[in-house]
Amino acid sequence: MHLAVWTYEGPPHVGAMRIAASMRDVHYVLHAPQGDTYADLLFTMIARQKARPPVTYTTFQARDLGGDTAGLFKAACADAYDRFRPAALLVGSSCTAELIQDDPGGLAEGMDLPIPVVPLELPAYQRKENWGAAETFYRLVRAFAGPSAPPPGTARAPRAAGHRPRCNILGPTALGFRHRDDVTEIVSLLGRIGVDVNVVAPLGASVADLARLGEAEMNVVLYPEVAGVAAAWLGRTFGQRTIRAIPIGVLGTRGFIAEIAEAAGLDADVLLAAEESRLPWYSRSVDSTYLTGKRVFIFGDATHAIAAARVAAKELGFAVVGLGTYAREFGREVREAAAEYGVEPLITDDYLEVEAKVAELQPELVLGTQMERHIAKRLGIPCAVISAPVHVQDFPARYSPQMGFEGANVLFDTWVHPLMMGLEEHLLGMFRDDFEFHDGAAPSHLGHAPTPRTEPAPEPALAVSTAAPAVAPAAPEPPGQPGWTPEAEKELGRIPFFVRGKARRNTERFASERGLVRITVETLYDAKAHFSR
């Protein structure tokens, strides 16, 4: 048993729902109690989808448990087929149904439905949402691409002369972080490289599309969390090349173009030479000097976190002070990346651990999920969201990809936006006694928010309630903390609020390391000198 306040991932059947909801003609019959129908709102409220996800829940109740829950399941399958006429049926259990062991797969297969049934075994007490999505996608791909697989060991026929190379784009799903726009961006980029797209899956695909997956010569795996397993199987079965470069940021996109061009035997030098993103120039322009060495903490799914670290360090000139993921399945990749930046990797799905880490590191910018946005807000640190789990705000009306050259522009804007502008920061330092530069002064372009935040969306009244103390007291005060003299306290108050927390902590650490009981103005400046070495 473990304690969870917020979770980064839902249960694995929610991953399966994301696949079903991505596709055009698949229906999912889920053996589950009524409360599990909450998952519909993820799609209809968060992603604002216009249709309910294609899911039928059996909604068994306690009184059914002694009776015929299997019969209930079969009736639900029959009803779902009659009503929705899908091309294929996914069947499986939620956490509760797993315990009553009705075997949905066996039951549905025994019904002789006129459509293929794909049974899902998603161990709910062991696995989580992304695993469930990956497993479901893999099962579907195997079920429908499998029949056209060549005999094992068959070499792939070379592309016919005069034909453009073709690829599949794998991994985008419903509820993915900006997947909709990433697909548009990458399809267009591939077109400019000279590669045609055979199938995009699961987002927008039909069962018939899955059956055609083998026709492409390579698979672009945009989101390995969802498509990694399926792509590995496709690679083995059809001799397809897997493109692993993640086109996030300018470097990532260039690496992606180079990998595709190499795999397809195309020349991409012209495309690579053209500066298609504004990010490189914006980063070099003098106004961006103030971004230099900004301390940034990064947390998210592995793909986005690793890519964000590279963009932060190499494209914006930030200093990566923390890097982590909740996706344990990708722990190795994140550890390698963390080693590159010389930071301790944080592999955890415990929100409180992440909060404690952010409080300890006191970064100047947090790049994370909606959870980290919440943490950052509480700690008064600017934040931008880079990864699922998603929130309604992560489905902007405007075109806003994370991938490709336009994606790089979006990253520059959204990460820099929450920060103080360069000259503004200096003015605050110089005129800190000016009454308008009081504690609550936020970056001037961010409206009236009392603390910097990524978006001005009003939080409902309850969110600002002071009734509930934090579950995790942020960095508990060690006993015997040195005391501040009133003068020192006053001087501290003149330090702009966005660095004041750090100054306070550093000074206290400096003082207690030296066994000082009182912090004077002198101590404050001594500490400043000490830490600025």
Add this chain to the structure above:
Amino acid sequence: MNHPSPLSRLAPRAGALSGCAEGEVIHERGQREVFCGLTGIIWLHRKIQDAFFLIVGSRTCAHLMQSAAGVMIFAEPRFATAIIDERDLAGLADANEELDRLVTKLIARRPDIRLLFLVGSCPSEVIKLDLSRAAQRLDSVLSPGVRVLNYSGSGIETTFTQGEDACLAALVPEMAEAKAEDRSLLIVGALAETVEDQFRRLFAEMGVGPVTFLPPRRAAELPAVGPGTRMLLAQPFLADTARSLETRGAKRLAAPFPLGMEGTTGWLAAAAEEWGVPRQRFDDAVAAPRRRAAIALAAHRERLEGSRIFFFPDSQLEIPLARFCAAELGMTPLEIGTPYLHREHLAEELALLPAGSRIVEGQHVERQLDRCREARPDIAVCGLGLANPLEAEGITTKWSIELVFTPIQGFDQAGDLAGLFARPLSRRDRLEV
């Protein structure tokens, strides 16, 4: 009905209504699209300010809480989930020891907690984890500093608001014994604090009292109960709580629910009558707020009159809401879905519904959607999973959950309640895209 409702004596009766107490109730079975009782924690943890709710369940339960809450609040919660994992199921870990370990950690971290609820879920019930024994065991260690109670919010036992019922029912045995001669009025069901205060003032003016509330704002303020206790239900979903209170000697005052001007009048009147308040004093007490409510309602009535409304089952508030919409706003309920119909507690409400109202208990969501599409109501009241899809089909909706989260009871909220129905329609009127 064999006794006239207080409303009929004290409030002017709406002409067109002839009552449907004998009307047909259709029972439906099929896929339900309703939250489970865990969801009640979202408002209960705000209401009882020193209580913590520890769900013993699965990742699904944790995800439900986060998703349902995430749409509405994202503050630091006083709830969490103890997620059962494969080690617990395989017997590699003793679930009770695990629970003790987590609770000890939790209490150490949150010294402000006075009341801890262990909340059962579908998985904890199916594996027969005995949370009442666990609660007793932990209580014997942690009390008096922290009381530990339990109830079930599982989806196999409870729908949405029944979670509050189960929680309040768990509090009843903890209530002190009131002396038989101590007369008091107990208001049962979570209300917003402003609404509580308004009712307190009204009862004081009428000379009805002392008045206590369940749930209280703090665990230590749990009221006493005894044969002198008269209870007024503020919410229509409190079957178990009312039954437990009755076994403690309390008597329920039959009344409509305090929704709208007439509902509130009837509700207050039930207590006034029990306390023998003279008619004039009652009228004087309610005159001003009734006048305000009438003005507030008139503004919305103009837009809503004649509109046809369709209720999907959600909170069990559907019948009182339909009665309010019909009687005070001139709307026509096409179908009133409710997850569960408590005929006794709703007798006064049923009597006030327009004759022939179609009431559907239970749910078959697909058939109900078919009926809704067929009926083309002007507004449909439904859960979050259905709202946008219906809007996309051109049917204006009101999320039912907002009716549970917004203060809608009492005179001064009658206009706000009407506004909740009027706003989606006025939005439709404004938008030209």
